[in-house]
Amino acid sequence: MPLSNVSLPSTPAGFATGVSPDGHTYIVPEFMLPALLHGFETIQRQADLNVANGNGDKLAQFQNLPFHVIGHGSVLYPADPPLSDREWLSLHAQVVALQEQFGISYKDAAHRLYFVYVNKVNLHTQSARVFESIETRMQKTLVEIGEKFDEIEGHKRHDHHADDMVVD
Numbered sequence: 001m002p003l004s005n006v007s008l009p010s011t012p013a014g015f016a017t018g019v020s021p022d023g024h025t026y027i028v029p030e031f032m033l034p035a036l037l038h039g040f041e042t043i044q045r046q047a048d049l050n051v052a053n054g055n056g057d058k059l060a061q062f063q064n065l066p067f068h069v070i071g072h073g074s075v076l077y078p079a080d081p082p083l084s085d086r087e088w089l090s091l092h093a094q095v096v097a098l099q100e101q102f103g104i105s106y107k108d109a110a111h112r113l114y115f116v117y118v119n120k121v122n123l124h125t126q127s128a129r130v131f132e133s134i135e136t137r138m139q140k141t142l143v144e145i146g147e148k149f150d151e152i153e154g155h156k157r158h159d160h161h162a163d164d165m166v167v168d
Contacts, residue, residue, distance in 0.1 A: 021047060038101050045093030 011017050016033045018026050021044045028036050083091075091113070098109035 034101070038097055041097035041101065042094050045097055046090055048093075 011027060014030055015027050016030045018028065018033060018036045018040065020026065020040050026036060095106060095109045095113055098104070098112055099106055102109070104112075
């Protein structure tokens with residue numbers, strides 16, 4: 001059956017469709033449509049800029065940089081290795097897409113994007129602390145269970161030994 005004769009079902013209630021720059025149709029909940037369209041704009045901006053990656057292999061130049069410990073890793077500043085041209089232009093494309101979507105200044109759009117990344121780092125740090133706490137509690141619980149098990153096994157061995165003495 002040719003594909004042109006196939007009809008797509010209508011969009012379910014509470015959902016919306018978005019068409020990506022490469023022509024794919026996506027069905028998403030209505031509340032996610034603005035984020036989807038923003039993502040499509042960013043992808044299109046990145047494609048329009050079409051800049052090859054720069055050489056990011058300059059690690060030897062930045063060995064003694066200050067850093068902040070975040071979660072189980074660290075964030076160096078400036079970026080280590082430095083951002084490539086493609087990464088800078090990708091960030092620029094995201095800022096321009098935000099600027100056009102919300103009708104705000106470049107500065108405000110860059111500020112919003114910065115805080116999105118700051119919140120991601122903070123969320124990662126918080127998640128790492130939560131999982132570390134969970135791991136510690138689980139280890140303590142396993143030790144307590146092991147001690148209780150050893151105690152029960154000790155009572156069983158003592159009871160069997162007492163039974164053997166009574167039978168003799």
